[in-house]
Amino acid sequence: MQTIRTDVVVVGLGAMGAAITDQLARRGVAVVGVDRFAPPHDRGSSHGETRITRQAVGEGAAYVPFVLASHRHWRELESACGESLFEACGAVVIAGAAGRGSHHGKQDFFATTVATAERFAIEHRCLERDELVARFPQFAGMHRDQHAYFEPGGGYLRPERCIAAQLARAERASATLLLDTKVERIDNRSGGVRVTTDKAVIEADRAVVAAGAWATDLLGAPFERLLTVRRQTLHWFGLEADARFPADSPVHIWMHGAGDADYFYGFPPLPGERSVKVATEQDRVATHADQLDRQVAATESQALFDAHLRGRLAGVSSRVVDAAACLYTVTPDQGFILDDHPTMPGVFVVSACSGHGFKHSAGIGQAVAERLCGAESEFDLAPFALERFDT
Ligand SMILES: Cc1cc2nc3c(=O)[nH]c(=O)nc-3n(C[C@H](O)[C@H](O)[C@H](O)COP(=O)(O)OP(=O)(O)OC[C@H]3O[C@@H](n4cnc5c(N)ncnc54)[C@H](O)[C@@H]3O)c2cc1C
The missing domain is CATH 3.50.50.60 (FAD/NAD(P)-binding domain)
Structure with missing residues (x-):
């Protein structure tokens, strides 16, 4: 050899x-x-076309230097390769009443996001429900007692x-x-x-x-x-004929309950497409990468739609356009x-x-x-x- x-x-x-x-x-x-x-x-x-990026990461301030450097690197890389890699369409984080909601194990995810933005002087705005919906009607299902954070420099990567x-x-x-x-x-x-x-x-x-x-x-x-592998699923749903997603629509993380699973995240329609990608996370079932069930059943997409999208994300139908399975590897x-x-x-x-x-x-x-x-x-x-x- x-x-x-x-x-x-x-x-x-x-x-x-x-x-x-x-x-x-x-x-x-x-x-x-x-x-x-x-x-x-x-x-x-x-894999799966897109990944959310946001600078004031609610996972904690220790991560911020990585994402700030990454944003510089993506722009340099775009110049080097001549392709679009980072769409800075903005990022919205929605939390329940009094900022309630847990994400990636952080009970104070929303408060940490806001505090991190202030500490690192990251441009952002905290919005009431009506202000957010006036600008982005797809969030019409947000309740008046929920809170929104908007970071114009966030967005998605390819x-x-x-x-x-x-x-x-x-x-x-x-x-x-x-x-x-x-x-x-x-x-x-x-x-x-x-x-x-x-x-x-x-x-x-x-x-x-x-x-x-x-x-x-x-x-x-x-x-x-220390490392646990978990199957996650991504789902693409078709838009309703009268869907109103403004051209500058942001990515979002929407916490609508207290637990880590009571949330979903999503992306705006990609240019020229009439569907959106959305997902949530599961932390109950572990797997091994070689045993991953790569087929996503229609019932899984339907369950995600019913638990998270229905009555919340306006203009999105339950018609499944595509789905994919992916792997998280998590530490305790x-x-x-x-x-x-x-x-x-x-x-x-x-x-x-x-x-x-x-x-x-x-x-x-x-x-x-x-x-x-x-x-x-x-x-x-x-x-x-x-x-x-x-x-
Ligand atoms: C569904 C989903 C949604 C996500 N959403 C976001 C998001 O919105 N924003 C965000 O920031 N992050 C997100 N993440 C997390 C992010 O995508 C991952 O943290 C990151 O992509 C992991 O990269 P990696 O290099 O560790 O793993 P991978 O990209 O999987 O790379 C590991 C590589 O190792 C190779 N390899 C493994 N074993 C061997 C071997 N024995 N010999 C040779 N090669 C080997 C594999 O082939 C593979 O190419 C998401 C992840 C998933 C699954």
Whole structure:
């Protein structure tokens, strides 16, 4: 079997691995990126046309530097690839009476969003129901005692295009990409790591594992206990003939009850389309990435429509246009793990980022590249360290 020698090997070229490979290659680091499929693909956590991005993230202030850097990176990347990657159509967060509602495990998600916007001087407005509906009639189902936050600089990303553009730029900067190549094991060797794939052996000083929902297969303890993989579903519903979605409609997160499952998020119709994508999250059933049921039953779409959209999102019919299954990989506190592996020297772990990672991925690429290069960094990775868990 061929042996390849490099400085850094990146395992997994999805949202995180593509960004890290791009950042390392453009710093002049010899990098080999490996993926079992040919990203962008629809087998992991980064497919489905769109991902929400918002700067005042209610998950906490520690994430803000990543998303702010990412917004800069997406614009640079657009210039480099000549494609539209980031639509800054604005982002709306709706919470129940007195700001009630939980999202990604944060009971104070709405209040944190507003506080974070104020702390980081992120442009935003808090709106009453009538103000919001006058501007965006699709939110007609909002109650008068609910609260809305509007961030004009939020919007949506095109995940498949972002990944493809970063991988193309990494290759132009001399990265080697081994696609349709499965990493089978990672071992320590004197002064570095040995990564065995089904096609070649790679010897490197460092390895980054960004293998998404498959990460535990490679990482062992304590990750198999800390990372849980969950099937999620995305649904596209057709618009009613008289639907009124203004051309500048935002993405939204709508919390209508107290629990994490009492919410849905959605996107405006994409240019030229007469449907909207919406989804919620489930945190009850775990799976393994290789056993994912990729078929989404019509009853699942109907259940989502009945529980979340009916009577809330105006102008959207229950006619299902499309549906897809996707994977979340979550930690116990629904935060990220960005840290050295505790027992595998030379291995840096980038967890699959618990269902809210895409918006941060370009910034995480920069942060991880700076960490590996020993460069000064604007990012503090301490809140994402493994030691916060009882390992
Ligand atoms: C339905 C859904 C909606 C989401 N919505 C949002 C949103 O609106 N906003 C937001 O910010 N985030 C969102 N997220 C989260 C975000 O998309 C993820 O955090 C992010 O895409 C994860 O990227 P990743 O690189 O960790 O995983 P992936 O993109 O899945 O990449 C992992 C890669 O590793 C490869 N791999 C795995 N094992 C091996 C191996 N042994 N050898 C070689 N390669 C391997 C896989 O093939 C894959 O390409 C959502 C996620 C889902 C599923």
